[in-house]
Amino acid sequence: MPLTINTPLDMHLHLRDEAMLHNIAKASSDTFSGAIIMPNLVPPVSSKEALIAYKQRILLATNDNSFTPYMTLFFKPSYDKIFLASIKDEITAIKLYPAGITTNSEEGVSGFDIEALRPALEAMSDLEIPLCVHGETNGFVMDREAEFASIYEDLASAFPNLKIIMEHITTKSSVDLLDKYPNLYATITIHHLLITLDDVAGGMLQPHLFCKPIAKRPEDRDALRKVALSAHPKVMFGSDSAPHPKEAKEACGCAAGVFTAPIALQLLAELFDTQDASQENLQAFISGNAQAIYGIAPTDKVITLEKTPFKVPSDYNGVVPMYANEEIAYSIKEIQTSQS
Amino acid sequence: MPLTINTPLDMHLHLRDEAMLHNIAKASSDTFSGAIIMPNLVPPVSSKEALIAYKQRILLATNDNSFTPYMTLFFKPSYDKIFLASIKDEITAIKLYPAGITTNSEEGVSGFDIEALRPALEAMSDLEIPLCVHGETNGFVMDREAEFASIYEDLASAFPNLKIIMEHITTKSSVDLLDKYPNLYATITIHHLLITLDDVAGGMLQPHLFCKPIAKRPEDRDALRKVALSAHPKVMFGSDSAPHPKEAKEACGCAAGVFTAPIALQLLAELFDTQDASQENLQAFISGNAQAIYGIAPTDKVITLEKTPFKVPSDYNGVVPMYANEEIAYSIKEIQTSQS
Numbered sequence: 034m035p036l037t038i039n040t041p042l043d044m045h046l047h048l049r050d051e052a053m054l055h056n057i058a059k060a061s062s063d064t065f066s067g068a069i070i071m072p073n074l075v076p077p078v079s080s081k082e083a084l085i086a087y088k089q090r091i092l093l094a095t096n097d098n099s100f101t102p103y104m105t106l107f108f109k110p111s112y113d114k115i116f117l118a119s120i121k122d123e124i125t126a127i128k129l130y131p132a133g134i135t136t137n138s139e140e141g142v143s144g145f146d147i148e149a150l151r152p153a154l155e156a157m158s159d160l161e162i163p164l165c166v167h168g169e170t171n172g173f174v175m176d177r178e179a180e181f182a183s184i185y186e187d188l189a190s191a192f193p194n195l196k197i198i199m200e201h202i203t204t205k206s207s208v209d210l211l212d213k214y215p216n217l218y219a220t221i222t223i224h225h226l227l228i229t230l231d232d233v234a235g236g237m238l239q240p241h242l243f244c245k246p247i248a249k250r251p252e253d254r255d256a257l258r259k260v261a262l263s264a265h266p267k268v269m270f271g272s273d274s275a276p277h278p279k280e281a282k283e284a285c286g287c288a289a290g291v292f293t294a295p296i297a298l299q300l301l302a303e304l305f306d307t308q309d310a311s312q313e314n315l316q317a318f319i320s321g322n323a324q325a326i327y328g329i330a331p332t333d334k335v336i337t338l339e340k341t342p343f344k345v346p347s348d349y350n351g352v353v354p355m356y357a358n359e360e361i362a363y364s365i366k367e368i369q370t371s372q373s
Numbered sequence: 374m375p376l377t378i379n380t381p382l383d384m385h386l387h388l389r390d391e392a393m394l395h396n397i398a399k400a401s402s403d404t405f406s407g408a409i410i411m412p413n414l415v416p417p418v419s420s421k422e423a424l425i426a427y428k429q430r431i432l433l434a435t436n437d438n439s440f441t442p443y444m445t446l447f448f449k450p451s452y453d454k455i456f457l458a459s460i461k462d463e464i465t466a467i468k469l470y471p472a473g474i475t476t477n478s479e480e481g482v483s484g485f486d487i488e489a490l491r492p493a494l495e496a497m498s499d500l501e502i503p504l505c506v507h508g509e510t511n512g513f514v515m516d517r518e519a520e521f522a523s524i525y526e527d528l529a530s531a532f533p534n535l536k537i538i539m540e541h542i543t544t545k546s547s548v549d550l551l552d553k554y555p556n557l558y559a560t561i562t563i564h565h566l567l568i569t570l571d572d573v574a575g576g577m578l579q580p581h582l583f584c585k586p587i588a589k590r591p592e593d594r595d596a597l598r599k600v601a602l603s604a605h606p607k608v609m610f611g612s613d614s615a616p617h618p619k620e621a622k623e624a625c626g627c628a629a630g631v632f633t634a635p636i637a638l639q640l641l642a643e644l645f646d647t648q649d650a651s652q653e654n655l656q657a658f659i660s661g662n663a664q665a666i667y668g669i670a671p672t673d674k675v676i677t678l679e680k681t682p683f684k685v686p687s688d689y690n691g692v693v694p695m696y697a698n699e700e701i702a703y704s705i706k707e708i709q710t711s712q713s
Contacts, residue, residue: 148580174592175515234587235514237626243578251513285623286577327503 038336042323043068045220045271060295062100066331069103070348072135077107099370107187114156126163135245158195165198179206189214203246203258220271224291237272245289264317276352303340304364337367378676382663383408385560385611397692400635402440405450406671409443413477417447439710454496466503475585498535506537519546529554541613543586545596560611564631585629602650604657616692641680641705
């Protein structure tokens with residue numbers, strides 16, 4: 034029996050820029066109705082001009098009016114209410130990076146002095162601009178997200194009307210915060226629902242599964258699966274699909290990032306199927322929850338999948354996807370847009 | 374002031390075979406008086422003929438009578454007392470691998486049924502042949518060694534007169550066993566004294582620091598340092614230096630192993646210096662303890678080091694060492710053998 038997904042949304046996506054943007058944009062725009070676009074370019078997207086220009090470049094690369102790039106700005110504590118009010122209509126959220134914590138985050142926030150952040154965050158709260166957060170400290174790699182929990186708690190308490198999205202959560206400690214603060218939400222990637230550190234470094238070393246936050250323990254993955262498969266209303270799918278050129282990814286000292294955009298829907302269909310989760314929950318996790326949380330209404334796009342094996346290509350325009358050359362149980366059979 | 378080390382011993386070494394043996398043998402024989410040679414060739418060294426032939430190949434490759442290869446046999450539960458008595462004079466220990474746990478360990482022990490192992494282990498106990506153990510389960514990568522603790526406890530209790538060496542320990546849980554059972558000993562590598570998982574996967578991914586057991590948490594490294602730097606009488610230096618060709622190590626899906634043989638003494642000198650441990654303890658950790666535990670009397674070799682920077686080469690005959698192209702604070706100034 035075919036499986037249909039309506040208006041799938043990727044609530045955390047790296048589209049990069051220039052040649053890479055053109056190489057991978059359609060991997061998302063073909064199958065998703067929209068995506069939250071991360072602003073960690075070099076330099077980061079932190080002005081209205083840069084944001085509008087980046088959006089234009091994305092629209093040119095995707096060339097598909099059935100796909101909406103939901104733009105984000107790179108958070109800076111210096112943003113004031115006048116600036117934020119002037120840009121509000123152009124953005125869906127603002128993304129906060131701790132300085133130096135991941136790819137192109139050098140200009141992020143150093144230290145978490147709530148008072149220093151208060152003017153910008155209160156303005157965002159007043160203007161109802163959601164805050165997306167990469168929640169890791171600079172501590173030991175397996176503890177970074179759990180150590181960040183107290184910062185999430187401080188932010189959620191200090192700005193109770195600010196919607197705070199804990200991006201790409203990987204730990205039980207983050208899952209446990211969801212029901213503790215009404216204004217905390219989360220995105221979860223497909224790879225963190227599938228792998229643990231064992232898959233990255235338990236056998237041979239697997240650079241294409243190396244990401245930040247790093248995949249954690251089995252009990253963490255279990256906690257993520259529980260809220261994703263039950264479509265907890267505060268969690269949304271966000272792939273964190275992060276392309277790097279094959280040469281860079283397979284070199285000694287490779288960067289973090291897993292490229293999942295072109296196989297995310299197939300993997301989600303397979304996971305929900307093998308774990309006996311309902312199609313209704315899959316729909317909520319991949320679209321409904323995000324629409325409710327962000328208050329967005331993406332263009333209709335209906336993806337029909339069927340349970341026939343799909344062999345993942347070795348690369349997409351020079352970018353190696355997760356599970357390259359391996360088989361997934363689900364294939365995309367048909368894509369219907371409101372234009373078709 | 375120069376630092377001298379007498380008759381350094383590497384109580385856990387992979388010399389491999391054929392071309393690789395010739396590429397890396399002198400990296401150990403130049404600076405060590407002897408080393409315990411691991412038997413995980415393909416096929417494993419599990420007969421007297423194979424063992425003697427391998428020893429001859431090593432002697433040919435090192436061509437240095439100031440270096441003694443202390444040979445080990447690959448443990449099989451089928452070894453009986455007659456066989457073991459016949460080979461006793463050729464070996465220094467027998468190495469037990471759980472099946473499939475690391476490089477070339479496919480023919481190791483599956484499951485740990487003490488009764489199935491009893492005949493061989495009792496014969497070893499009677500013949501006073503030490504048992505070296507790679508102590509990892511096939512569980513989650515960060516838990517494998519800690520999960521093996523109960524097997525160490527079972528073995529130590531069941532065979533109280535058998536000397537059991539916990540090889541390349543990486544966790545506080547293993548350190549804690551040392552004072553609990555009189556017949557448990559341990560080797561510790563230089564890389565596990567220096568790095569944690571952060572160094573392997575906390576920044577960019579570093580295949581040349583990827584090993585089995587994988588580097589663990591800061592508190593585990595602290596526990597290892599405590600017993601190594603204080604030269605706990607039951608711990609010995611064992612490099613677990615494990616060469617792989619550069620191409621294999623830097624390929625996607627690389628094997629585990631850190632190549633440290635040519636820089637081990639320099640790194641140990643630097644570590645004991647920066648941690649304010651005594652030269653006496655360094656001497657005990659790198660030679661004295663091993664001589665007492667194994668009852669061996671290696672050939673004299675005096676290594677003089679000095680505190681002048683040493684730039685680690687990019688490779689040694691195609692094998693990339695730990696800290697390639699980086700600087701170590703200590704250099705080897707002079708090597709005196711009883712022949713010189």
